[in-house]
Amino acid sequence: MFKRLLAACLLLGVLACGRLAAAEPPTVPEGALRAGIIGLDTSHVIAFTKAINSPDAQGDIADVFVTAGFPGGTADNPSSINRVEGYTKQLREQGVTIYDTIEAMLPHVDAVLLESVDGRPHLDQARPVIAAGKPLFIDKPMAASLADVIEIFRLADEAKVPCFSSSSLRFGSVFQQMRTNPPVGKVQGCDAYSPCSLEPHHPDLFWYGVHGVEILFTIMGTGCQSVSCTATDGAHLVVGTWDGGRIGTFRGIRSGKSGYGATVFGAKAIESGGNYEGYLPLVEEICKFFKTGKAPVPKEETIELFAFMASADVSKQQGGKQVSIAEMIEKAEAFNAQRAAR
Structure with a gap:
């Protein structure tokens, strides 16, 4: 319900200002969960943000908001680097605040979706999130090697940080x-x-x-x-x-x-x-996980x-x-x- 009210207020503000370029950051109600996204180089970030920030969001999604993002991008992977600019622009237009570093973003969010389409940077991108104690969902592939998958889970276990990865x-x-x-x-x-x-x-x-x-x-x-x-x-x-x-x-x-x-x-x-x-269905599981800290997929199954x-x-x-x-x-x-x- 409050997402619909926020959307209506935002629309009135846009009409009053006579512009449709970059939307204002969403006002997050007290008690709601702020999610940040790492890696704006996949269509998933647009689809997930629209689902989570939708005025019609229900259940576990209703009180979660995507409020921040870090673009990332992998220079030698065209499927990554050629998409970063466009998807970053789209998120800005949805009111998401874009940060230059992961470390700058983390104080402004309660949980993180690691969405970088290339799995190679995932371990390094996960490190600061885990160090900050933020619940972490990692999109497919969790990493580009089995060793990195195991290491991410080890770091998360050591820091007692909830973490899971899954395909939709x-x-x-x-x-x-x-x-x-x-x-x-x-x-x-x-x-x-x-x-x-x-x-x-x-x-x-x-x-x-x-x-x-x-x-x-x-x-x-x-x-x-x-x-x-x-x-x-x-x-x-x-x-x-x-x-x-x-x-x-x-x-x-x-x-x-x-x-x-x-x-x-x-x-x-x-x-x-x-x-x-x-x-x-995946977005619902992610939002539930952010609140409960209970991974819907055991780490042992993901490692196997x-x-x-x-x-x-x-x-x-x-x-x-x-x-x-x-x-x-x-x-x-x-x-x-x-x-x-x-």
Whole structure:
């Protein structure tokens, strides 16, 4: 309700001044939560801000406001650097205050969405947020390496700062139902698929295949033990073996018809379905997380998900050889120990 009143007051002010350029910063009611965004180089920042600041926002979104942003941008990634200026301009026009550094933004917000489209700067961008004690959501990919994913969670745990990462696909109603659907019964296996475009600075699945891998783990849960991968110019096919002999696969699509979906093999039935339901389910989870400090996705599941993708990369390089998830995590932790000792 108060977002509608604020929007009406803002509109009257704009009309009185006879201008539509940069909107005034939103007046945040006492007790509301102020969110800041790091990385204004993805369409997510526009979609998330519109959803959160909407006068019609309801439930956990209603008393959260995006009030601040830091542009960021990664110079050697055209998908990042070519978008920063335009998205920053759009946020200014929505009344979001833009800061030159993350450190300058942090005193003015209560929680942070790390949205930089390139995963490589995420660890360094997360450090000051964690040091400031702000709840932190990190958009996909959480990082550009498994080691960085593990290190971000370690820092957050050490500082007792709530932190989680997820693709929006995880919270689609169809995929949530597929995880525990009584008519289908206990999940025996799953074949998930999604688009899987590549970006040269990221392991193959991290850039976009992460969406489909998120679907796979939403349905299968943790317990993946080993991974093998076959890849061509048009597709990746990744096979994971879970505890109890369950098998889950991910098909990453780069040619032909694409989409998001899964087939679940249950104890009682086989079910296929899925689609993209937009950002709102994820935004609702983010806002709830900011208030409760309780991550909707356990860190262990996110780490295993990224170990699955990192293992697929190694398997592809080794001609499809099976790669151990546990060994992949151990190597990443050893790398972090060496990095800390430098």
